[in-house]
Amino acid sequence: MTGEMPAGAAAAPGAQPTVPDGRRVRVRVPATSANLGPGFDTLGLALNVHDELEVVATVPGADGPQVRVDVTGVGAGEVPTDESNLVARSLLHVFDRVGVAAPSLHLTATNRIPHGRGMGSSGAAIVSGVLAAKGLLEGVVEVGDDDVLRYATELEGHPDNVAPAIFGGLTIAWVDETGPRQKQLAVHRGVSLLVAVPEATMSTKLARSLQPEAVPHADAVFNVSRSALLVAALTQSPELLLDATEDRLHQSYRASAMPATSALIEALRAAGHAAVVSGAGPSVLVLAADPAARLDAARIVEERAEAWHAHLLAVDIRGGTVERIPASAVVTPGMG
Ligand SMILES: Nc1ncnc2c1ncn2[C@@H]1O[C@H](COP(=O)(O)OP(=O)(O)O)[C@@H](O)[C@H]1O
Numbered sequence: 378m379t380g381e382m383p384a385g386a387a388a389a390p391g392a393q394p395t396v397p398d399g400r401r402v403r404v405r406v407p408a409t410s411a412n413l414g415p416g417f418d419t420l421g422l423a424l425n426v427h428d429e430l431e432v433v434a435t436v437p438g439a440d441g442p443q444v445r446v447d448v449t450g451v452g453a454g455e456v457p458t459d460e461s462n463l464v465a466r467s468l469l470h471v472f473d474r475v476g477v478a479a480p481s482l483h484l485t486a487t488n489r490i491p492h493g494r495g496m497g498s499s500g501a502a503i504v505s506g507v508l509a510a511k512g513l514l515e516g517v518v519e520v521g522d523d524d525v526l527r528y529a530t531e532l533e534g535h536p537d538n539v540a541p542a543i544f545g546g547l548t549i550a551w552v553d554e555t556g557p558r559q560k561q562l563a564v565h566r567g568v569s570l571l572v573a574v575p576e577a578t579m580s581t582k583l584a585r586s587l588q589p590e591a592v593p594h595a596d597a598v599f600n601v602s603r604s605a606l607l608v609a610a611l612t613q614s615p616e617l618l619l620d621a622t623e624d625r626l627h628q629s630y631r632a633s634a635m636p637a638t639s640a641l642i643e644a645l646r647a648a649g650h651a652a653v654v655s656g657a658g659p660s661v662l663v664l665a666a667d668p669a670a671r672l673d674a675a676r677i678v679e680e681r682a683e684a685w686h687a688h689l690l691a692v693d694i695r696g697g698t699v700e701r702i703p704a705s706a707v708v709t710p711g712m713g
C-alpha cells in the first residue's frame with residue numbers, strides 16, 4: 378500500500394494539482410564532454426560516469442515546502458544542502474514552469490562526476506533535477522523529452538552538455554525559434570575515449586567570459602568545415618579525427634587560463650592524437666581511432682610532470698533515466 382494516487386489520476390474539480398504524498402523517484406545521469414574541438418556549444422558526448430539521485434516528495438507542513446539535500450561523493454560538504462542546491466533549483470524550476478505547487482523534497486545525491494573539470498557536472502546536476510521533477514509529476518502533468526531539453530537548457534544557458542546527458546550518445550544540439558533541439562547519433566564502434574583530468578578546476582562561467590564577441594570570418598569557415606567533418610569522423614571515418622578536431626573558435630581564447638591543458642593537448646596532437654579541451658576545461662578529451670592509440674595517449678598523459686588522472690571511458694548510449702520507486706522498496710529517512 379503506497380497511499381499514492383494512481384498515475385494519471387485527476388485532481389478533484391477546482392483543486393490545484395499536486396504530487397502524491399510520499400512519491401519517490403530514482404535518477405541516473407551521465408557525465409558529458411562538450412564541444413569536441415570545433416563544435417562549440419553544439420556537439421557533445423555522453424560518458425559512462427554517472428551521478429545518481431533519489432528524491433522523495435511529501436506534502437508541505439504549515440511552514441511551506443522544505444528542501445533537504447544529502448550529498449555523498451563529489452561535492453559533499455561543498456555544495457549547498459538546501460533549495461539553493463543546483464539539483465534542487467532545477468527540480469523546483471520545473472514545478473514553477475508547469476504551475477504545480479512544489480512539495481517538500483528530500484534529495485539523496487551520490488555524485489561521481491568531478492566538478493569544474495569540463496565533464497558536464499553542472500549540466501548533469503540540472504538534468505538530474507529536471508528528470509526528477511518529470512518523474513514526480515508523472516500522471517499530474519506530462520513533461521516530455523522536448524520539455525526536459527527546454528527546461529535544462531534554460532538553466533544551463535547552452536544545450537551542448539544537457540542534450541547528451543538526457544539522450545545519450547553523440548548529440549548535435551542547436552537552438553531555433555521554438556527553443557533547443559537535438560539530433561542523437563551513434564558513435565563508430567572503433568572510437569575509444571580517454572579523459573585526462575587535472576587537480577585544477579575551471580569555472581565554465583569564467584571560461585565563457587574569455588570568449589570574444591566576434592571572430593574572423595575565416596575562422597568561422599574553418600570551424601564549419603571541421604565540425605561537419607567531425608560528425609563524419611565520429612560516426613563513419615575515425616581515421617579523420619585528428620583533422621576533424623581542429624578548432625579556432627574557443628580553445629585559443631581560453632588557453633592562457635589553463636596552460637597545462639594547452640601544453641598537454643599540444644603534446645598529444647604532435648603525437649597524432651585527436652586531443653581537445655573537454656567542455657570548458659581544464660580536462661582533456663582524446664578521441665582515439667583504436668584502443669592501441671588510446672593506450673599510447675594514456676602513456677603520454679602519465680609521463681607529464683603535472684598530475685593528471687587518465688580515465689579510459691566509453692560512450693554512454695542510454696542517457697539520463699528516471700524511474701518511480703514503490704514506497705515499500707526504499708527506507709529513506711524522513712524530513713526530520
Ligand atoms: N551534483 C551537483 N550538485 C550540486 N551542484 C553541482 C553539482 N554538480 C555541479 N554543481 C555546481 O556546478 C559547479 C560546476 O559547474 P561548471 O563550472 O559548469 O563546471 P563543469 O564543467 O563541471 O560543469 C560546481 O562548482 C557546483 O557549484
Ligand SMILES: N[C@@H](CCOP(=O)(O)O)C(=O)O
Pocket residue numbers: 409410411412417418419494495496497498499500535537538581584585627655656657658
Ligand atoms: N560549450 C560550453 C561547454 C561547457 O562544458 P562544461 O562541461 O565545462 O560545463 C563551453 O565551452 O562553455
